[in-house]
Amino acid sequence: MRKENKAERRNASASSPRHSAPARRLQVTEPGELLEFLLAKLAPQGRNSVKSMLARGQISVDDRVEKQYNHPLHPGQSVTVSKTRASSAAPLVGLRILYEDDAIIVVHKDAGLLSIATAQETELTAYRQLNAHVRQADPKARIFVLHRLDRETSGVMMFAKTEQVQQNMQDNWKDVVTERTYVALVEGMVKKTNGTISSWLKETSTLKMYSSPVANDGQHAITHYKVLRANRNYSLVEIELETGRKNQIRVHMQDIGHPVAGDKKYGAKTKPFSRLGLHARVLAFEHPTTGKPMRFETDIPKPFLSQFKEESR
Template identity: 65%
Template sequence: MKNKQRSGQGQQQSYNKSKPNASHHDKQTPNKHYTVNESSELLAFLLNTLTNIGRNSVKSMLARGQIFVNGRAETAYNFPLQPGHTVIVSKDKIEEEIPLIGLRIMYEDEDIIVVYKEAGLLSVASSKETELTAYRQITAHVREKNPINRIFVVHRLDRDTSGVMMFAKNEEVKLKLQDSWQDMVKERTYIALVEGKIKKPTGTITSWLKESSTLRMYSSPYANDGQLAITNYTTIQTNSYFSLLEVNLETGRKNQIRVHMQDLGHPVAGDKKYGAKTKTIGRMGLHAQVLAFEHPTKGEVMTFKTEIPKTFLHPFRATPTK
């Protein structure tokens, strides 16, 4: 089937962070101001404070941007409140677009949403994380239309990896994508900036990946001991210090490229966890450039491609920083 190219030039959403303005209507339905006395998550604080409003109504107010913390609209249920914070409950429905930080929507329909994630942003929070994530932001985005809307994780990118990733918008689609991932995904291409001059212009790395007790992935020296991982690469550009590679995954294992590049003797630039010694671009040199897949309900093959980050080309114009 011929790939159907999608340009995905969605625009960054804008947002006015100013405090809710007083108006003639506000005098009839004044905003309520509350001072936070002890640490709490935002939803819990609202439920304890707005005792005359039902739980679903409070969630709807959050989704519509009617709750302000220190003058800024907040939509996350678990936003951490601290003593001294001021919470304003606006009686008016404020129809605002919620900003996307470190994200850009490339494509969206009733079943899936494809985004471009910048390096430095977590895909999904761990149990101990409360910071901003791609998942939290896209959840807030879909709840602008309906506060009960949800999104579902299909795959992830590491915090310091930029590029294309996809979420499902209902559980049925999520399960279909995850159960048939190897068949439905037609291409996953990464750009990797690695240390050193790679001698072979193309190559394939195959190993069995395992995870240590310290959550570090590694290649087992024994066949069939772990998950089979296959990585293909082609050299785009190289010098004495770095090589820029196009990397295609036949399997999608955790940290697969990072481990295989270390195995090759050319760790991903900036990836200290897996042997890198340079920090020339100030981030990890890994970018998910292409994601092509069969749409889970429409059947057509969709391809999303992004440009190589400009910082990945800098080491080929200057002496690297150790």
């Protein structure tokens, strides 16, 4: 976990779009969901028309652009319908919003997109794009880093929308986050169908992680795994993290002799597709302000499953 750097904040600020002037403001008088509220208030406009308005960023709740159909509404809130789409809002690249409210934003990140910029890399990132997204409604808004995924790892990740939420979640990460499950396509047939890998991780001067042969030397890392499918070339493994160390899964899979497919840095000899065979499939946690259990699950990438097509026929 780490906080965003100055380069990220500068780039995000430069890319912040402006938003259109509102045309109509509607008051919420009873609890409900955004789409149903709009259908009732904007009749006779049809469902597809209203969904398009949401997708184009024409709908705001309490002056914050909202695109989620099931966004909850409460009495006293106001919903603004803009005449025109937020045309200056750049489309998200390699990124899809799964959930958003005033405290958090949960996304699906594609392989190939950086989560956060480094001092050497200031290209387009998930962080930069999401900062621009939240500033459509409020030019002073920001997002805050909670955790990250490697560039070539796809899947679910989450950002905070206030510094207080970030601090509280990071301070209580082990208690707040109830499940982090990955799927990995690894080389070879993993013969032990399930197990736990425990080691002490350290980093070399070239920024490569490894398991120290000495106990208590480094950061303790624990990985649980279960084989879902296997053939002589590859195994599809479900992985649950007990700790969240840098490159933990990649090191531990190498440690048991089954490196992640396409991961040359950590011993892989094959590259069945143009990405790393690692996907963050499930993220479950307690909502930082409501305490409500939340769980987000995504599909296993099709290229992972395609390695087992022959055996399923």
